[in-house]
Amino acid sequence: MKALVYHGPGKRAWEEKPKPVIKEQTDAIIKITKTTICGTDLHIMKGDVPTVTDGRTLGHEGVGVVEETGKTVTNFKVGDKVLISCITACGICDACKKGMYSHCETGGWILGNLIDGTQAEFVRIPHADTSLYHIPESAEEEAIVMLSDILPTGFECGVLKGQVKPGDSVAIVGAGPIGLAALLTVQFYSPAEIIMVDLDENRLNVAKTFGATKLVSKDAVKEIMKLTDGKGVDVAIEAVGIPATFDICQSVVAAGGHLANIGVHGKSVELHLEKLWSGNITITTRLVDTVTIPMLLKTVISGKLQPKKLITHRFALNDIMKAYDTFGNAAKEKTLKVILTNK
Numbered sequence: 233m234k235a236l237v238y239h240g241p242g243k244r245a246w247e248e249k250p251k252p253v254i255k256e257q258t259d260a261i262i263k264i265t266k267t268t269i270c271g272t273d274l275h276i277m278k279g280d281v282p283t284v285t286d287g288r289t290l291g292h293e294g295v296g297v298v299e300e301t302g303k304t305v306t307n308f309k310v311g312d313k314v315l316i317s318c319i320t321a322c323g324i325c326d327a328c329k330k331g332m333y334s335h336c337e338t339g340g341w342i343l344g345n346l347i348d349g350t351q352a353e354f355v356r357i358p359h360a361d362t363s364l365y366h367i368p369e370s371a372e373e374e375a376i377v378m379l380s381d382i383l384p385t386g387f388e389c390g391v392l393k394g395q396v397k398p399g400d401s402v403a404i405v406g407a408g409p410i411g412l413a414a415l416l417t418v419q420f421y422s423p424a425e426i427i428m429v430d431l432d433e434n435r436l437n438v439a440k441t442f443g444a445t446k447l448v449s450k451d452a453v454k455e456i457m458k459l460t461d462g463k464g465v466d467v468a469i470e471a472v473g474i475p476a477t478f479d480i481c482q483s484v485v486a487a488g489g490h491l492a493n494i495g496v497h498g499k500s501v502e503l504h505l506e507k508l509w510s511g512n513i514t515i516t517t518r519l520v521d522t523v524t525i526p527m528l529l530k531t532v533i534s535g536k537l538q539p540k541k542l543i544t545h546r547f548a549l550n551d552i553m554k555a556y557d558t559f560g561n562a563a564k565e566k567t568l569k570v571i572l573t574n575k
């Protein structure tokens with residue numbers, strides 16, 4: 233089969249690899265029908281994720297069809313249409329029993345990281361019973377792909393951790409796919425204002441059509457304070473992962489507010505406790521657990537949530553090298569999410 237293989241920083245190839253086989257009786261082999269590329273894959277390509285080694289097939293998102301199952305898999309059978317979670321969960325370890333699948337003792341984020349991932353014609357999914365989700369035959373596959381990672385990430389790490397309530401003012405710093413996923417899902421809670429912050433005007437315009445009430449492209453702290461009568465926002469969601477954007481969040485969170493970090497940080501940030509200590513502020517971090525996939529799946533299938541809007545480019549899986557270039561030049565190509573279809 234063909235797979236997108238990482239060969240060290242800056243090096244990737246679409247090349248022949250052996251088709252995966254069942255290793256544990258809890259595994260399933262999935263024939264990928266649609267997959268995508270994540271910002272995390274670009275970090276891997278830069279060499280930022282040292283756990284990913286030469287020879288690894290990338291990708292942790294996708295939908296497909298069950299090709300084969302191990303003997304102890306009971307919830308899925310050959311031919312079932314499935315959504316693959318970016319997080320693998322055994323369902324029975326201490327972390328899983330707390331719903332913290334991201335810290336599963338034999339799972340967590342391993343796909344396209346510690347084991348071969350979904351940017352291939354076939355993928356092996358460990359703990360299949362608890363890491364795959366049934367999708368209806370009629371479901372729109374490309375919308376469902378957005379549920380592998382970005383929608384649960386925006387929702388769990390941003391919206392749920394931020395404890396957004398009806399009438400709140402919310403600032404989302406970063407209008408990339410994850411920030412936009414937070415923007416889509418924050419509307420479950422009817423905040424009064426959603427201020428979207430980004431340097432990219434195109435992304436802000438997209439945010440407007442997704443339900444943002446205010447757009448801020450420069451002087452973010454000053455502008456947000458002006459928009460909130462000097463009070464700041466009830467919830468600041470960090471969806472970039474650099475010191476500058478974390479700093480915006482800690483400068484605009486109102487007394488009693490929440491600062492929910494989603495961004496993957498590679499450098500330490502300066503925490504201004506000398507200003508924050510008296511503010512009754514809650515700062516949260518989280519790795520996505522994907523425990524909200526069943527709930528989000530219902531809202532997508534009913535049409536309440538429309539993540540298909542995040543898809544800007546479509547390629548055949550065979551053209552994944554080109555898709556990486558397009559995704560990597562997001563500002564120029566106006567890329568949000570790309571969909572790769574395996575024919």
Ligand code: ZN
Binds near residue numbers: 270272292318
């Ligand atoms: Zn991802």
Ligand code: ZN
Binds near residue numbers: 324325329337
């Ligand atoms: Zn577990």
